[in-house]
Amino acid sequence: MSTIPQRFLSKPKHLGVVAVGFSGGQCKPGVDAAPDALIQVGLLNQLRDDLDYEIHHDNNVHFYSDLIPAEDADPDVRGMKKPRAVSAVTERLSQQVYEHARDGKFVLTLGGDHSIAIGTISGTAKAIRERLEGREMAVIWVDAHADINTPETSGSGNIHGMPLAFLTGLAKEEKKDVFGWMGGDHRISVRKLVYIGLRDVDRAEKKILRENGIKAFSMHDIDRHGIGPVVEMALAHIGNDTPIHLSFDVDALDPQWAPSTGTPVRGGLTLREGDFIAECVHETGNLIAMDLVEVNPSLELIGANETIRAGCSLVRSALGDTLL
Ligand SMILES: [Mn+2]
Numbered sequence: 001m002s003t004i005p006q007r008f009l010s011k012p013k014h015l016g017v018v019a020v021g022f023s024g025g026q027c028k029p030g031v032d033a034a035p036d037a038l039i040q041v042g043l044l045n046q047l048r049d050d051l052d053y054e055i056h057h058d059n060n061v062h063f064y065s066d067l068i069p070a071e072d073a074d075p076d077v078r079g080m081k082k083p084r085a086v087s088a089v090t091e092r093l094s095q096q097v098y099e100h101a102r103d104g105k106f107v108l109t110l111g112g113d114h115s116i117a118i119g120t121i122s123g124t125a126k127a128i129r130e131r132l133e134g135r136e137m138a139v140i141w142v143d144a145h146a147d148i149n150t151p152e153t154s155g156s157g158n159i160h161g162m163p164l165a166f167l168t169g170l171a172k173e174e175k176k177d178v179f180g181w182m183g184g185d186h187r188i189s190v191r192k193l194v195y196i197g198l199r200d201v202d203r204a205e206k207k208i209l210r211e212n213g214i215k216a217f218s219m220h221d222i223d224r225h226g227i228g229p230v231v232e233m234a235l236a237h238i239g240n241d242t243p244i245h246l247s248f249d250v251d252a253l254d255p256q257w258a259p260s261t262g263t264p265v266r267g268g269l270t271l272r273e274g275d276f277i278a279e280c281v282h283e284t285g286n287l288i289a290m291d292l293v294e295v296n297p298s299l300e301l302i303g304a305n306e307t308i309r310a311g312c313s314l315v316r317s318a319l320g321d322t323l324l
Pocket of ligand 1: 114143144145147160249294
């Protein structure tokens with residue numbers, strides 16, 4: 001059981017879990033099977049039995065098939081692929097996450113590809129504003145990629161590379177069925193966003209980060225300073241009076257530890273460095289939600305189990321598991 005007092009949760013021992021089997025933010029099938037794989041190896045049981053959380057889960061992996069339009073009814077918009085599907089799914093997910101967060105529980109979302117962060121972060125941002133008199137939440141985005149392309153700068157059109165553009169309001173779309181549901185209360189400020197682990201950032205994204213003064217710690221920074229000082233600097237940027245949403249893309253880890261993911265990039269975090277980030281964020285007492293995304297159990301059969309185990313370890317660390 002964690003001994004760290006949690007500043008922004010009124011029900012710190014209660015864990016709202018949303019399992020999101022959604023892969024429509026990118027092109028490779030399989031990432032929708034991750035929540036089931038993570039639960040099958042016992043992640044939720046570990047959180048309940050070893051860390052004493054009371055789990056609130058509908059025992060359901062949500063595939064949202066009722067919300068996803070037929071392919072020919074979902075043509076590209078500004079180059080975005082499956083825009084209506086991603087919009088409808090993230091809108092519903094936003095509401096699910098919001099309801100847990102509004103209630104003062106910690107919210108754990110198991111993805112799914114990283115486009116689902118449009119739903120999770122918008123949901124917690126809105127709930128925190130309501131619960132804490134308009135307070136803004138911070139986001140720590142641990143990832144090999146910056147995921148902040150606008151539809152216009154994206155080369156692939158895959159929305160899993162764009163969630164932060166929509167969440168920060170750098171990208172907007174007026175079409176009602178393409179993120180038209182997002183309002184100001186769903187968004188986060190670029191000042192409250194911090195990256196850790198970047199190493200594969202598009203040219204246009206570098207420009208976006210620079211022009212908006214977004215705080216980012218790449219693998220170069222980690223090599224230079226070490227993971228301890230980098231996490232310290234990241235947390236100092238956020239400040240100690242701000243609720244934190246941790247969005248963890250398993251591809252932040254080096255493929256040696258997490259090979260089973262859609263867009264692996266060499267030269268990443270060790271599993272210990274990943275766990276360390278999660279442990280430190282837990283220790284702040286300010287963490288209110290976590291996403292674990294981009295585990296794809298079908299991509300590399302040999303490495304799938306290892307990747308799933310790494311994912312479980314990251315979640316346990318963020319929820320207060322300690323080595324001693
Ligand atoms: Mn990502």
